[in-house]
Amino acid sequence: MVNIEKCDTERGIHIKIDERTSDEYGVYPEKRSIEDHVRRGFIVLDKPRGPSSHEVVSWIKRMLNLERAGHAGTLDPRVSGVLPVALGDSTKVLQGISHESKEYIAVMMLHGDADDNTVKSVLREFIGEIYQRPPVKSAVKRQLRTRHVYSLEMLERDGRYILLDTNVEAGTYVRKLCYDIGEVLRVGANMRELRRIRVGCFKEDEAITLHDLADAIYLWRHYGDETLMRKLIKPVEYMVKHLPRIFIRDSAVDSIAHGAALAAPGVAKVEDGVERDRMVAIVTLKGELVALGKAAVSTSELLSMNKGIVAKPTRVIMERGVYPSAWPKGKNQDARDTPRSTERRRE
Helix, strand or coil: CCCHHHHHCCCCEEECCCCCCCCCCCCCHHHCCHHHHHHCEEEEEEECCCCCHHHHHHHHHHHHCCCCEEECCCCCCCCEEEEEEEEHHHHHHHHHCCCCCEEEEEEEEECCCCCHHHHHHHHHHCCEEEEECCCCCCCCCCCCEEEEEEEEEEEEEECCEEEEEEEECCCCCHHHHHHHHHHHHCCCEEEEEEEEEEECCEEHHHCECHHHHHHHHHHHHHHCCCHHHHHHCEEHHHHHCCCCEEEECHHHHHHHHCCCCEEHHHEEEEECCCCCCCEEEEEECCCCEEEEEEECCCHHHHHCCCCCEEEEEEEECCCCCCCCCCCCCCCCCCHHHCHHHHHHHHC
16 A cells, blocks of 8 residues: 555655765756656646546647646546646556555445445445456456555535445455345445545646646746746656655766666665665755666665675666766677677678
């Protein structure tokens, strides 16, 4: 289960090597040009009822003149609520939030009578690991699978209409959950309305509408005012705020951008919360996201290491060549660039 408090609380940072970053390379996320900010941007959208998630993302691409955009956690056309949308190059980071837990508010209608105590008792039976087969109208294969329900609570009731708050594992169908609750109650039930209020750390109180985005774009393009654009569109680093960060030295950035494993000498600082085999964000000393990776050690182990691998990139985000290469030339240089191989090509 995602710990919301951890999402909103700053982690402690431990300095391993006291080192500064050079202003000659890279750029602080908040100082990116507006064009680069958009290309590496992220939106927490309040999707309206009506259009599909794919349609909404297509509109955003046209509004911002982007070739790529993507979303995490599809919402059906009749469902509203939080839809994380990655812009441009930020789509590479979607894997970092696609498996986060989700919270929904649902209206369930009972087909028969059942008292409050009975309903609450049945709801408790669905907390924990459940078996679920996706409904007929779904985007995935209809095979039996397990999902985790972290909480399920009756908020209000009006006759046979029950307002539910549920926190579930990614991939859980609330529509099917309501149907199954009705089966256990032996009166039948179906979902009448659904709204998603959280995806991982992203909650509805920070979500923006398509109209908000359109206003920001108008002010930017017609008046040169970037203020609202920068407020509504978050930098790509915001997408992984739930992950502990490993700050690396400038000399290590380009090797990570090439997909190399991160060794202990390349680490300058590390946050609390790094755990073995868990995902981490590998960032520069300026805070730029370089890659997502799987930690090979914990925070405490990393701080005591002078050599060895501390994390392996699973998804590289930063382009190569932004920071200077620290790899020695010669034996590690590609054989195609040696004089001898050049002579062979000429022959």
